[in-house]
Each structure stands twice: as C-alpha cells, then as structure tokens.
Amino acid sequence: MQVVVLVKLVPSPEVEAALRATLRVVNDAANWLSLYAQCREDERDRSRMRLQAAAYQELKARGLSAQPALHVIRKVADAYRSRAANMKAGNYGRRDSERYRRIAHTPLRFRPTAAQAYDDRCLSWQYDARTVSILTSTGRIRGVPFVCSQQALKTLTEHRRGESRLVHRDRAWFLVATCEIPVKPLNTQPEGFLGVDLGIANIATTSDAGEPFTGKELNKYRRRQVRIRAELQARGTKSAKRKLKQRSRREHRHTTNTNHIIAKLIVTEAERTGRGIGLEDLTGIRERVRLRKPQRVALHSWAFAQLAAFITYKAQRAGVPVVRVDPAHTSRMCSWCGHTEKANRQAQEVFACRSCGVVAHADWNAARNIADRALIVWAEVNQPHAADPSGDPAVSPPLPSRVDDRQSTSISS
Template sequence: MRIVVQVKLLPSPEVKAALKATLSAANDAANWLSPHAQNRENDRDRSRSALQSLAYAELKARGLSAQPALHVIRKVADAYSTRKANLAAGNHGSKDSARYRRIAGRPVRFRRDAAHAYDDRCLSWQYDARTVSIWTTAGRIRGVRFVCSPEALQLIREKRQGESDLIHRDGAWFLVAGCEVPAAQVNSTPSGWIGVDLGIVNIATTSDEGGSFAGAELNKYRRRQIRIRAELQACGTKSAKRKLRRRARREARHAANVNHIISKRIVAEAERTGRGIGLEDLTGIRERVRLRKPQRAALHSWAFAQLTAFIRYKAERAGVPLVRVDPSCTSRMCSWCGHTEQANRATRELFACRACGVVAHADHNAARNIRVRAEFVWAAVSRPHAADASGVQLQARPWRAGQLTGRTH
C-alpha cells in the first residue's frame, strides 16, 4: 500500500527565494503549455509523449533542466486526463450545462505556487544529517535541513519510492514523499464485526456498548471559527487579512487530527478483538441529501470521507478486514426484530421500535444494523456458496427484501 509522509523544510531566506522562483518558473511553464494542450484535436495529442515532442525544447529554453521539464509535461498531461475523467463522470454537470461547457472550453490553469514533483535525479536525501539536496532554477542547493518525527524518518529511509512533491503552504515549505508499505495479511476469519455509524452530532458510533465519539466539541470549534472568520472579513483591514491568512486551514487541520484519533481507536479495537469493520457507503451523499439552508454548512464541513479514508488505510496496515455496506434504512430498522418504519426514529437521538417496543440510542441501533449487514456482505464475498443456519443462501443485500434470518446480536 502507498502512503505519503510529510517533512517540513527549514530553508534560509536565500533558499526560500530560490524555491519560490523554482515553483513560479515550473507553473508558468505549465500555464504556457496548457493552452497548446487545450487546442489539440483529440486526447491522444494531449498524451505525455505528444506534449513532450511539442514542448520539450521550449521548456528547456525557459530555464528548466531536463527532468523538471519532463515533470511539467507530465503535470499538464495528467491534469487534462483528470479533467476528462471528471467531465465523463458528470462531476461538472451534464454536457449541455453552462458549467460543463465553461470547464471543457478553457485551458487548465495552475497556481504559481502549486506543488512541483521531484525525482531522485533532482532531489537527494541525507537521512543521518536530516538534510536534502534539491534542484532549483538558481542551481543545485545542498544542505537544506528538514524536520519530522522519528517514525516518519524511518518510513522515508526504508520505504520511500518514486517522486516527492515540493509544497509551499501558509509561508512554510514541505516535502511530501511517497512510501510503499507492505499491507498486513488480512484476517480472513474475523471473530465478529464492528459496525460504525457516521454522523454530525456523533462523529462515529460503533456497535459496541459505549462506542460513541461525540462531535460536540468539534462542532463548537467550527462555529467559533466561522464567527471569527466573519468578524475578520467584516473588518477588512490589512491586519485582519493577515490574520485570516494565518488561520487558513486551521479548522481542517483540527478536524483531521480528530479523525485520526477516532480512526486509530476503532481500528485498534478491531485488531485487538480479531474483528472486522463495517462502514456505510456514503458516496454521493451530499448530492442525494436535501437540507435546509442552515443545515448545509454542517453537512459540507462534515469530513466523513476523510474519516473513512483514515479507517481504511489504518485497517489495511493492521490486516483488519473492512467492508462497505448500503446505508439505506439503517436508522429506521430495528436491530433487534428487523421491523422498518420511519416512525421508529422518534427523535434524532431516540430509536423506539413500533413492533417490539425496544428503545435504544438511534446511532447505536444504526451501528448494529451496519454490523449485521457487514456480516452478510463478507460472507457473500468470501464464501459465496455458504449458507446460514436456516439453509438460506447468504446474499450481499438481504435487507432489500427484509430477510435477516440467521442474524446474531
């Protein structure tokens, strides 16, 4: 499995100026090449090899060395491939929409401080000294110090493969290195499953008793950040704008830290008990859900995709099996008797089954349903010809027909 490791550079003012000039030169070259790629007749003419024949000499004349010039060509070619995939997937609207035509009809643009890729010919690491030697438009600069955790240093030393990206963010410089880490052998015979229900008030709730990770503090933090940003934007002074820049992405970093903590605890518990993890497949939920205007900000700041990604890669590293299940009706179905009705969800927090009378926390009930569905999905995928105790073939989505025979609680 591939993971990325970030280290922070500690360049001198002269080195900072050289790095900034290098990023500007690389992205200016990409912006020069992008209109030429846009005007090509077909996608084949926008491939790396086609653009290299077109622009390599010109990029060298612009002051880029051989490898940086090739990286600029690859960046532009990959950007058009990504745009093509997004247009085909409908991520920019239908073909007859104004947004689709606007994006498809203009060249891809690159920020002047956008990241630039380095391979081992342009960047070398001195692990013991914790320095790097890096190519710039002002020449090769050696002895640039970097800092990182001991774990990150060990990963880079032992597992680093491929390119590293130079990133300028919030006035600081970073190198992001890709590392190939062998995934642990997946536990093919889990002793059970942990269902995980994702939400806004409770960020994650597991099917275990007491397995709730409340989001009250994070939501309170977000409301405070929104209020501070609004006050600074209303002020409009140069000092307020400087403070806004310093506070940029602070909320995102805080939310990522919370998601790391939650995902680590869930995966550690699954690994300790020899169980697998069941997650809701929430792909496209922002497009499917219809909310009132005051609720939209909470939904769109909800980093459930990030939390899911963290759980997925941590589970892969630990050898914990993970399955995604259909989230439909998990909050309306009774995990004790299987009765499904909208009225079962009495309030946001309270679940009260109209059939068997059981009362439970709504998120915990949903997590129990996810756990059961994960059992069926895993059985259908890993043992497609197996049958449950009643002799009924296990299906990946038996709840569609309301059949949950042979469940365990």
C-alpha cells in the same frame, strides 16, 4: 499501499530565494506549454509523448534541465487529461452550456507557487543528518535541513519510494514524500464485525456497548469558527482575508487530527478482537438529504468521507476487512427483533421499538444493524458454498456470531 509523509524544510534566506525562483521558472514553463497544448485541436496532441516531442527542446531553452522539463510535460499532460475526463463525465455541464464552452476554450493556468515533482535524480535524502540535496534553477543545493516527527522519519527511512513534491504553503516550504507501506495479510475469517454508525451529534458510534465518539466539542469549535469567519468576511480587508485562509486551514487540521484519532481507536479495537469493520455507504448523502438552513452548515462541514477513508486505509494496513453496507433504515430498524418503523426513532438519541419494547441509544442500535448487514454481505461474497461429501446439495458454513446482549438495554449518554 502508498501513503505520503509531510516534512518541513528549514531553508536559509538564500536557499528560500532559490526555491521560490525554481517554482516560478517551472510554472512559467508549464503555463507556456499549457497555452501550446490548448491550441491543439486533437486531444491526442496533448499526450505526454506528443508534448515531449514538440516542446522538450523549447523547455530546455527556457532554462530547465532534463528532469524538470520532463516533469513539466507530465504535469501539463496530466492536467489536460483530468480536464478531458471531467468534461466527458459531465462535471462541467452539458456540451452546449456556456460553462462547458468557457472551460473547453480556456487554457489551464498554474500558480507561480504551484507544487513541483522531484524524483531521485533531482532530490536526495540524508536521513541521519536530516537534510536534503535538491536541484534548483540555480544549481543543486546541498544540506537543506528538514524537520519531522520520529515516526515520520522512521517511515521515510524504511519505506520511501518514488517521487516527492516541493510545496510552498503558508509562507513555509514542505516536501511531500511518497512511501510504500507493507500491509498485513487480510483477515479472511473475521470473528464478526464491528459496526460503525457515522453522525453529526456523535461523530462515530460502534456496535460495542460503549460511549460514542461525541462530536459535541468539535461542533462547538466549528460554530465558533463560523462566527469568527462571518466577522472577518464582513470586514473584507486584506488582513481579514489572510486570517480567513489561516483559520480555514487550522480548522481543517483540527478536524483531520480528530478523525485520525477516532479511526485509529476503531481499527485497533477491530484488530484486537479479530473482527472486521462495517461502514455505511454514504455516497451522495449531501444531495439526498433535505435539511433546514441551520443544519446545512453542520452537514456540509461534516468530514464523514474523510473519517471513512481514514478507517479504510488504517484497516488495510492492519489486515482488517472493511465492508460497506446499505444505510437504508439502519436508524429505524430494531436490531433485536427487526421491526422497522419511523416511529421507532423517537428522538435524536432515543430508539424505542414499537414491537418488542426495547429502548436503546439510537446510534448504538444503528451500529448493531450495520454490523449485522456487514456480516451478511461478507458471507455472501467471501464464504462460498461447500459441497457436502455425501452428495447432498451444497450447504453454507456457519456465520461467525457476535455477542447478542439482550439482557438489559438503557439510554446511554
């Protein structure tokens, strides 16, 4: 599977000026080529092959060498192909709408500092010295130092494949390298499933009888960021706008780090116990859920999709199966007797079954339901019926069972 590794370049002022000039040259060329592509009426004239045949020599005349010119052509062709796919999917509105027409008749623009791809002909790595040799508009520059963690360096050394991207962000220079990571064989006979209920008050709760991954501190941090963001927006100065951008990225990094930690703990537990992972399919939840205004900020800043993506790719690397299940009524159905009723969910943390009288933490009860549904989905898809040697009708192999802890239930904090 493919993952990316981010390393930070530490260029001298002269090298930094050369890198900045390089991005400016390639993006100016991309903007020229984008204007040329926009003038083509036939969408096929915007393909890589036809753009290369029409504009390769002109890009060379603009000061680009062979490989950067090809990368510019590919960048423009891919951008127009993405736009065409979005237009076809209706992401820009109806064909007769003003927005659709404006986007369709406006050439795509590339920022002067937009990222540029580098292949092994333009970029070489010296891992032991922690330096790179990179091609710029003024020639090849060798010995540009970079910094990264030991784990990132190990991943680069062993698994780097394909292209890297030069990125200028927050007054710093980065290389985003693509690595091809080998994955463990998938566990096709899991010993049950670990259900994971995703939420706002509790970021994640597993079907094991343990403490949930509480979102109290993260939500407190986000509320503080909302207050500071409102104060900076009220000022409206250049300095305030610069700080807004910095804080936005800082908040994103903080949330990403939290989700990485939670995902790693969940996948490690599933791998250790030989189980799979059951997740809710929350596609489109923001459009389906109706909330009051104070709750909308929490929902739209909730990075549940990122956490689910982290769990999925980490599980893939560990060979742990992941099953998506229908989330309908998981918080209202009793995981002991199966009784489903809206009144079962008495409060945000309290589940009390009106049929069998079980009282439990609401998120834990939902996680147990998710684990049961994941077990059923996995059996339906991955456990085909085995023919009976005696000639009787086909019978199914027994499902793996999970521990049913009925002995005592209580509201956990």
